[in-house]
Amino acid sequence: MATPQNPPGAGGDVARPAEVSRRGFLTQGAAAAAGLAALAAALSPLRHLKEGDLPTAEEFLQKHYKEMSATERARVLARIQEQVRKRYGVTPQVNDPPPLDGVEFVYGLNISRCIGCRKCVHACVAENNPSRAPEIQYIRVLEMEKGSIDVETANHRYDASPVPRPDKWYMPVQCHQCANPPCVKVCPVEATWQEPDGITVIDYDWCIGCRYCEAACPYWARRFNFTEPQIQPDQLNPHLAYLSNRPRQKGVMEKCTFCLHRTRVGRLPACLEVCPTGSRKFGNVLDPSSEVHYILKYKRVFILKADVGTMPRFFYYFDERGSRYHDPLEGEGQATLGEGA
Amino acid sequence: MSFLRSFWVPLALLAGALVLVLDPVPFVSPVAHPVPVPDWATNTNPVRQPKLVPQYVVAGFTYQCSDCHRIIPSPRETQRRLTQHTEIELNHGLNTRCFNCHHPRNRDAFVDDFGEEIPWNQPQRLCGKCHGPVYRDWEHGSHGRLNGYWDAGRGPQLKRRCIECHDPHHPPFGSMTPAPGPDTLRMGPPLPPGHEGRRDPLRIYSTPASPVASH
Numbered sequence: 258m259a260t261p262q263n264p265p266g267a268g269g270d271v272a273r274p275a276e277v278s279r280r281g282f283l284t285q286g287a288a289a290a291a292g293l294a295a296l297a298a299a300l301s302p303l304r305h306l307k308e309g310d311l312p313t314a315e316e317f318l319q320k321h322y323k324e325m326s327a328t329e330r331a332r333v334l335a336r337i338q339e340q341v342r343k344r345y346g347v348t349p350q351v352n353d354p355p356p357l358d359g360v361e362f363v364y365g366l367n368i369s370r371c372i373g374c375r376k377c378v379h380a381c382v383a384e385n386n387p388s389r390a391p392e393i394q395y396i397r398v399l400e401m402e403k404g405s406i407d408v409e410t411a412n413h414r415y416d417a418s419p420v421p422r423p424d425k426w427y428m429p430v431q432c433h434q435c436a437n438p439p440c441v442k443v444c445p446v447e448a449t450w451q452e453p454d455g456i457t458v459i460d461y462d463w464c465i466g467c468r469y470c471e472a473a474c475p476y477w478a479r480r481f482n483f484t485e486p487q488i489q490p491d492q493l494n495p496h497l498a499y500l501s502n503r504p505r506q507k508g509v510m511e512k513c514t515f516c517l518h519r520t521r522v523g524r525l526p527a528c529l530e531v532c533p534t535g536s537r538k539f540g541n542v543l544d545p546s547s548e549v550h551y552i553l554k555y556k557r558v559f560i561l562k563a564d565v566g567t568m569p570r571f572f573y574y575f576d577e578r579g580s581r582y583h584d585p586l587e588g589e590g591q592a593t594l595g596e597g598a
Numbered sequence: 599m600s601f602l603r604s605f606w607v608p609l610a611l612l613a614g615a616l617v618l619v620l621d622p623v624p625f626v627s628p629v630a631h632p633v634p635v636p637d638w639a640t641n642t643n644p645v646r647q648p649k650l651v652p653q654y655v656v657a658g659f660t661y662q663c664s665d666c667h668r669i670i671p672s673p674r675e676t677q678r679r680l681t682q683h684t685e686i687e688l689n690h691g692l693n694t695r696c697f698n699c700h701h702p703r704n705r706d707a708f709v710d711d712f713g714e715e716i717p718w719n720q721p722q723r724l725c726g727k728c729h730g731p732v733y734r735d736w737e738h739g740s741h742g743r744l745n746g747y748w749d750a751g752r753g754p755q756l757k758r759r760c761i762e763c764h765d766p767h768h769p770p771f772g773s774m775t776p777a778p779g780p781d782t783l784r785m786g787p788p789l790p791p792g793h794e795g796r797r798d799p800l801r802i803y804s805t806p807a808s809p810v811a812s813h
Binding site: 380 | 607616619629631632633640641732735738744745747748751752753758773775776780782
């Protein structure tokens with residue numbers, strides 16, 4: 258780059274300003290080359306771009322879910338089906354079940370029966386296609402000291418076996434599908450809203466990933482995809498719905514939707530079906546013969562963080578006398594046996 | 599010296615460009631590996647699978663209960679341990695008599711409060727004799743398990759019966775091994791497997807005081 262010969266004197270350069278000196282040419286050329294190389298290097302991460310990393314024109318111009326016509330919606334569902342087929346090698350069913358008339362979903366959870374086995378957590382993961390690495394789970398099971406309800410010091414990470422431990426009780430927490438949802442209020446782009454059946458949903462294609470809703474939720478029920486979600490093809494649940502369990506992309510929020518792809522066709526949510534103790538109850542609260550209607554009418558019910566005014570559709574209840582899993586039944590039985598009848 | 603003075607900016611830029619292009623320090627994702635989930639964690643079957651028929655299997659042969667009990671009468675009341683059915687350990691609180699539940703004359707049925715027979719496939723009527731509030735809650739659905747459809751008009755509902763969760767001879771619901779705990783970004787252990795000693799930018803919310811779980 259540099260020349261070994263001594264250049265002409267500086268005075269000569271000043272005398273002939275219009276001409277390009279050898280030194281000036283080399284300096285500017287080297288700087289330009291370095292600048293170009295640096296620009297190329299700065300752009301070099303673009304080499305790692307794969308097909309599908311950038312949105313297609315169709316995706317980019319896609320309308321908000323509520324503004325789509327029926328034909329546009331069908332086209333979007335077909336596109337999602339094709340994308341999932343290409344990425345995971347399985348052809349999914351992509352549906353968009355509408356909310357049912359005269360139905361408002363409510364969840365009940367019997368905390369005197371829950372034993373903290375975490376089966377609901379994993380059934381939810383298997384059903385809703387969240388990322389496996391990093392792990393995203395909608396349900397958190399809190400382990401708390403008996404006699405307290407201090408969620409700040411509750412423990413997620415208990416792994417003592419077996420559960421339930423006699424001096425603890427367990428409270429699963431997931432999206433409460435509030436009637437007055439703070440997460441919907443803070444969304445700057447209206448990517449999340451409350452449906453007529455009470456389920457708060459997210460349009461993953463409209464979400465900008467600002468995470469305001471995550472900060473607004475008092476139940477810590479929303480999850481963010483920090484990286485591209487990783488799901489093995491054999492783990493993918495192929496029964497998809499636009500507003501619930503279709504695979505998400507990097508940089509969007511997701512949350513529990515009461516399994517709307519199941520519940521809007523009459524089925525029970527996955528977390529309920531797997532619960533070994535029957536602690537979980539779900540149904541249409543507007544139907545007077547439903548289980549949740551009975552629970553709200555006759556059981557002692559409480560809601561989590563009632564003071565924040567979110568009016569959840571998720572109710573914890575308990576029985577007149579709690580489960581006796583911790584009572585020493587053996588001793589009682591033998592004592593009465595000895596007394597005779 | 600003068601050469602370095604006039605060329606250090608382009609040289610530094612070039613060195614930076616080389617580092618960026620060659621990428622000598624590859625990026626290692628701090629994301630933990632997926633935790634294997636056992637199959638039982640997503641199995642929707644109840645904890646017990648009783649047959650709901652009065653059958654007894656001995657040495658590979660299946661008998662109706664009445665096959666034996668028609669010819670071999672059992673004592674009306676017994677305090678001693680059983681000589682047959684030794685696998686049954688009756689541990690049901692105050693309820694220490696076989697014939698509180700089993701019919702004394704027809705061993706293929708249970709007995710109700712009036713001495714009438716309750717079919718073997720309707721154990722809830724038997725349990726309801728004593729467990730009134732729970733039976734009421736079970737009938738209305740606030741106790742017990744339901745599988746299938748919440749809307750009976752759209753599909754079948756499978757209402758689990760008492761003995762699909764409770765052993766009638768030892769009724770408390772048993773304890774279980776919990777399924778794997780969370781390894782999620784803010785709930786997981788402070789350091790993921792394979793990243794011991796590295797500061798993890800995605801886990802800055804985890805409490806530094808908690809001990810490092812190395813697994």
